[in-house]
Amino acid sequence: xxxxxxxxxxxxxxxxxxxxxxxxxxxxxxxxxxxxxxxxxxxxxxxxxxxxxxxxxxxxxxxxxxxxxxxxxxxxxxxxxxxxxxxxxxxxxxxxxxxxxxxxxxxxxxxxxxxxxxxxxxxxxxxxxxxxxxxxxxx
Numbered sequence: 001x002x003x004x005x006x007x008x009x010x011x012x013x014x015x016x017x018x019x020x021x022x023x024x025x026x027x028x029x030x031x032x033x034x035x036x037x038x039x040x041x042x043x044x045x046x047x048x049x050x051x052x053x054x055x056x057x058x059x060x061x062x063x064x065x066x067x068x069x070x071x072x073x074x075x076x077x078x079x080x081x082x083x084x085x086x087x088x089x090x091x092x093x094x095x096x097x098x099x100x101x102x103x104x105x106x107x108x109x110x111x112x113x114x115x116x117x118x119x120x121x122x123x124x125x126x127x128x129x130x131x132x133x134x135x136x137x138x139x
Contacts, residue, residue, distance in 0.1 A: 005056055006031040006038060008122055015043070018117045021072060021127055021134040029118050039103060042114045050103040055115060058096045060124045062089060063138035072127075072134045074113035077106060086136060087112030 010016045015030035027044040031053060040051040063070065073085025077100075081088035090101050090111030101115075102108025116136045119125035127136045 005053070005122060009040070009118070012041070015041075016118070016121060018114075018121060020113055021074075021116055021129055022131050023129050024131075027114065029114070034103075040115075040118070044114075047107065048104070049107045049110065049114065051111065051115065052097060052101045052103065054097070055090070055101040055111070056119065056122065056124070058101075059086070059090070059115060059119065060138055062095070063125060063136065066138075069128075069135040069137045072112035072116055072136060074110055077102065077109035079109070081109075081112070085112055086116065090115070 010030045012030050012032055015028035017026065017028055019026055027042060030041050031038050032041045038053045040053055040055065042049040042051065071085045073082040073087040075081045075087050081091060089095055091099065093099055100108045101111055116125060116127050120127045123139060125136045125138055128134045
């Protein structure tokens with residue numbers, strides 16, 4: 001099902017423009033093929049992060065099962081993620097990929113910062129937009 005999102009997310013030439021949950025920073029997302037696999041490419045300034053495209057469907061399914069608001073808990077790869085957050089789930093050995101959805105070693109974190117606004121853009125989730133402590137839930 002993730003492939004159906006590729007057109008809605010855009011290409012390198014025409015990426016989707018997004019804002020972080022507190023709406024304090026701009027970034028873009030697009031779908032690109034890397035090593036024969038479609039991936040999410042997140043560009044924040046000059047930093048490029050890569051996430052597995054299946055993260056969209058997997059996160060949506062987890063949120064539906066969770067059935068309530070979940071804290072985002074964004075953190076860099078080098079920092080521990082707060083238990084029970086979207087960030088912790090995005091790197092947990094208990095998620096469907098048994099670990100990180102981020103694909104670039106050293107830049108695999110921030111799942112809880114960059115995936116939720118994309119999910120909101122795709123109409124799959126609702127987000128809060130506070131200065132800190134943002135949450136999301138499945139639509």
